[in-house]
Amino acid sequence: MKGLMKGLKYTLKNLSKERVTYAYPDEPLEMPDRFRGIQKFYPEKCIVCNQCANVCPTDCIDLTGKKHPDPNKKGKIIDTYDINFEICILCDLCTEVCPTEAIVMTNNFELAEYSRDELFKNLEWLDENDTNVRKENKA
Amino acid sequence: MIRTEEMLLNVGPQHPSTHGVFRIVLKIDGEIITDATPVIGYLHRGTEKLAEDLQYTQIIPYTDRMDYLSAMTNNYVICHAVETMMDMEIPDRAEYLRVLVMELGRVASHLVWFGTYLLDIGALSPFLYAFREREMIINLLNEISGARLTFNYMRVGGVKWDAPDGWIEKVREFVPHMRKELAGYHDLVSGNEIFLNRVHDVGTYSKEDALAYSLSGANLRCTGVDWDLRKQEPYSIYDRFNFNVPVTEKGDAWSRYQCRMAEIEESLKIVEQAVEQFPSEGAIMAKVPRIIKPPAGETYVRIESPRGEIGCYIASKGKKEPYRLKFRRPSFYNLQILSKLLKGENIANLITILGGIDIVLGEVDG
Numbered sequence: 001m002k003g004l005m006k007g008l009k010y011t012l013k014n015l016s017k018e019r020v021t022y023a024y025p026d027e028p029l030e031m032p033d034r035f036r037g038i039q040k041f042y043p044e045k046c047i048v049c050n051q052c053a054n055v056c057p058t059d060c061i062d063l064t065g066k067k068h069p070d071p072n073k074k075g076k077i078i079d080t081y082d083i084n085f086e087i088c089i090l091c092d093l094c095t096e097v098c099p100t101e102a103i104v105m106t107n108n109f110e111l112a113e114y115s116r117d118e119l120f121k122n123l124e125w126l127d128e129n130d131t132n133v134r135k136e137n138k139a
Numbered sequence: 140m141i142r143t144e145e146m147l148l149n150v151g152p153q154h155p156s157t158h159g160v161f162r163i164v165l166k167i168d169g170e171i172i173t174d175a176t177p178v179i180g181y182l183h184r185g186t187e188k189l190a191e192d193l194q195y196t197q198i199i200p201y202t203d204r205m206d207y208l209s210a211m212t213n214n215y216v217i218c219h220a221v222e223t224m225m226d227m228e229i230p231d232r233a234e235y236l237r238v239l240v241m242e243l244g245r246v247a248s249h250l251v252w253f254g255t256y257l258l259d260i261g262a263l264s265p266f267l268y269a270f271r272e273r274e275m276i277i278n279l280l281n282e283i284s285g286a287r288l289t290f291n292y293m294r295v296g297g298v299k300w301d302a303p304d305g306w307i308e309k310v311r312e313f314v315p316h317m318r319k320e321l322a323g324y325h326d327l328v329s330g331n332e333i334f335l336n337r338v339h340d341v342g343t344y345s346k347e348d349a350l351a352y353s354l355s356g357a358n359l360r361c362t363g364v365d366w367d368l369r370k371q372e373p374y375s376i377y378d379r380f381n382f383n384v385p386v387t388e389k390g391d392a393w394s395r396y397q398c399r400m401a402e403i404e405e406s407l408k409i410v411e412q413a414v415e416q417f418p419s420e421g422a423i424m425a426k427v428p429r430i431i432k433p434p435a436g437e438t439y440v441r442i443e444s445p446r447g448e449i450g451c452y453i454a455s456k457g458k459k460e461p462y463r464l465k466f467r468r469p470s471f472y473n474l475q476i477l478s479k480l481l482k483g484e485n486i487a488n489l490i491t492i493l494g495g496i497d498i499v500l501g502e503v504d505g
Binding site: 001007020031057089092093 | 333
């Protein structure tokens, strides 16, 4: 009986303690700056070097480039850029290798959708995802 | 006339106390288990095979998903294996960061075990308290690595991020808080007569059995074998810290409980010392070539994860992908003794014994 009473005392002591749960989803849940959420993509910064697609462990990035519309300029610009969030594991390797920081992480993490097709995010969607962009990108 | 016959009972694969998808087929005679066959593989993703097509940096996020309760030790074992092959010198600051996150991870992992074990055998409140403290650790690790469980924090040659401003102070403040709460857990559970009756002399095995079944971690130390790789074969910078290896003698569920609870205390000691010795400046990455290509050959390293000895074997042909990668996943090995322990036990003890082994299905199935 003594052990039980001791345990009860601990429970009673905790009754008056402050609440530790969050009011999510009624209130948004703040994540630390480094948090790895859905990527934001800057099409104007991309140089179509393909490094993000190559380093991706799950092969969820598909991108194509096209010739620069200005014939005097060399290199390519981005044409399409898709991330398949069915298999993206938000591992951060794509942003780590990007030489121009064209792809960066944001703190947005709400990815639930009603259909699988909606998990394919294209260039426009990723460009518009520009809230809570991570400030600190290169370690 | 009462006719009795043997009954086949299927537990799982979605049984809440299996913490994942684990199935066990029981043959029962009344309430006594006569035979138990574990069925595993529901969570098999073929990590080792996948790794053969991946570069070493790309394998690290996959290791997060093996033992998802202490992903930092998994991150470390693969990095440590590649570093050993390439004979790399790791900067001090990176090593301290690694030890800090690994030991915090160990505390978090044991807290999950403590909470869910008690939950399985019928006590709800310890689970809530344990997860309250675990959430603090998860927040600390989230702050430094950017994810709550799948950290992907370590890299070959160091770590990805330096500690953010004020992080070390937060860890320093966490240690006394955790100590206080740990004493509270002992008040809450360790003296509780109902709990003691459930775990004393349940699932007992001998030292010889433990060694024969290749058990490791607390499952081995509960039989009186003093074997902790942090002490016996110090890797990283564990030789700089002063800590004990908790060993208990009886080999039953109660001694495993004692062992793990004492390990939380020892991990806190390491965290405390690492914070004290933490170098104020320095690099967090060694000089690493852009494409990591370990020389041809093979290597095996092993470290102490919260569940036991986790090992990583790499056979390399000098390419940027491994030729063969093999993880010695402690949960898988520890689980093997289950059928032996269950034979002849009362079915009410099934959950006590299974929970006491502390398995993570992501690791069992690989």
